[in-house]
Structure formats: structure tokens, C-alpha cells
Amino acid sequence: MQTMDCIRDRRSIMEYKPDPIPENIIEEILGAAGQAPSSGNVQDWEFVVVKNPETKAKIAKAAWEQDFIATAPVLVVVCTDIDRVSATYGNRGETLYSVQNTSAAIQNLMLAAWDKEIGSCWIGAFNEATIKGILVLPTNIRPLAIITLGYPAKINKKPGRRNPKEFIHMERWE
């Protein structure tokens, strides 16, 4: 798939076929996530791959009962290693770069998945402490997003986007 087509056509998928995603494809997608840029190449991302139905159900509950999450064959809980990112960049690393680095990785992950005709949805609404408990994450590992993965059962119409003319400012804010 052409890069620009992949960027334009990707959409959030909330309904999945039950078909499993082959292990090598999951590895390839997460490998693409790991190709993302990061502050000073710190690569603070950590990915917890969850397929167990009971764990997925607990995660969906911790995401304010967004039940569709548990129907995805695979969940990837994207975390940052706060120790790793703050070692070089202190507070800015912990509060800003951790989010930026993992977001870049997530975008790669979602586009790589779409390239393989696998749908995904970025879940940001969840109780962090509960997710930490479910996955037994160490104190320095902060979960920042849950990404669902699965072959689409239904592809919704792409929600509209702002006209680039609205958000591009040439030279200065006018």
C-alpha cells in the first residue's frame, strides 16, 4: 500500500472478525512501532500484548466499560518507561517526551496494521491505576494507550477532517 493511501484511508475499527492475527504479523507491526522517532532516540516505549479473554474483559472494564475493546483479538497496551525517558531529560522527558515518543510509535503501529488490512482503535480513556494492577506493571512503567487490533468486520465511514487551510499558518498566526 502506498504511504499516502494508508494515511488517508486508515480509520478506527470497532467491530472485528474473530480471526486470530498471526504472531509474525503482530511482531512486524510492533517492529514498525519501534521504528518511530524518539527524543534522543531513547525508545522508551514498552508494549504489552494481550490475547487472554479474561484479561481483555478486565481491560475493557477499566476503560470505562467500552465493551468493544474485549472483542478485538489482540490488545496492545502501550507504555512508557519513565526511568528511561527521564534519565536524560528529567521532568520534560517524564511529562512531555514520554507522550510524544509513544504517540509516534502508536501512529506507526496503526498505519503498519492498516497496511496489513488489520484494523485498530486508539483507546485513551481508561483508569491507569487499574490497568497497572491488571498487567502487574512496575512503578516506572506508565500505560498511556490501549490499541485494539483485529481484522475489520465493519469499516465505518471516515469521520470528517478540518480543511488544512483552517489549521495551516504561514510564517505567523494570521
Ligand SMILES: Cc1cc2nc3c(=O)[nH]c(=O)nc-3n(C[C@H](O)[C@H](O)[C@H](O)COP(=O)(O)O)c2cc1C
Ligand atoms: C488520544 C486518543 C484517544 C482516543 N480514545 C478513544 C477511546 O477511548 N475510545 C474510542 O472509541 N476511540 C478513541 N480514540 C479514537 C478517536 O475517536 C478516532 O481516532 C477519531 O474519532 C477519528 O476517527 P478515525 O481514527 O477513524 O479517523 C482516541 C484517539 C486518540 C488519538
